[in-house]
Amino acid sequence: MKKPGEIKGTHQQPPHDGQPPRYFECPNCGFLTASERFGSGAAECPICKAHADGRRTFPNEHLRRLDERIRHYEAAGESEIVVILAETFLEAILEDILDRMLSTRGADVVVREVVLDGQRAIGARIGRIFPQLSGEEFERAASELGYHEFPRRWREVRQARNSFIHDSPFKGSRDTLDAKMAAQAMELLDQAYRLFVSLNNRFVAKSDPASPFSERA
Numbered sequence: 001m002k003k004p005g006e007i008k009g010t011h012q013q014p015p016h017d018g019q020p021p022r023y024f025e026c027p028n029c030g031f032l033t034a035s036e037r038f039g040s041g042a043a044e045c046p047i048c049k050a051h052a053d054g055r056r057t058f059p060n061e062h063l064r065r066l067d068e069r070i071r072h073y074e075a076a077g078e079s080e081i082v083v084i085l086a087e088t089f090l091e092a093i094l095e096d097i098l099d100r101m102l103s104t105r106g107a108d109v110v111v112r113e114v115v116l117d118g119q120r121a122i123g124a125r126i127g128r129i130f131p132q133l134s135g136e137e138f139e140r141a142a143s144e145l146g147y148h149e150f151p152r153r154w155r156e157v158r159q160a161r162n163s164f165i166h167d168s169p170f171k172g173s174r175d176t177l178d179a180k181m182a183a184q185a186m187e188l189l190d191q192a193y194r195l196f197v198s199l200n201n202r203f204v205a206k207s208d209p210a211s212p213f214s215e216r217a
């Protein structure tokens, strides 16, 4: 499937060693890539020509530890915890990408906090903040990057998590957080890295003509 703006080496293969994926971030434009050559400083950023500083990686340590924990619970067959934590992870990584989009539009940390704290509901973040910042519906952007089913399957995991947490007496007890839903949550977790890195590179990483690294300066 065609992936607009995708640059070779942007993604790793999905992890099989129980370790979360790791991406390197360009300190100048925010471009993310799995390329070890960029991470080690051997290759320049394909967007702005800057070099990695060896410090910035995605996801941050916080999310990396959460991911490790989720994989640990998955190996132990703890489906309920896997779904609940994976949903937490997905919401955190969405917040991260929205924060980056705000930042690239010049919003300082106070503005970013006001915007994100003012809209904590995940549905509104996807349905309102994302399209306002990107000019595109989340579903359409995901589809264009090759993740057509991601938004719908994410919604299913979210609903399963919510009905488990808020066990409604009107709906009856729900035993939806089974091994099947845990497997779906794990697939979304692995896809989320690739999708959100692609969204970052499409909507955040920009060649800045004023940059000393840019050839167009």
Ligand SMILES: [Zn+2]
Pocket (backbone or CB within 6 Å): 026, 027, 028, 029, 030, 031, 045, 046, 047, 048, 049, 050
């Ligand atoms: Zn760059």
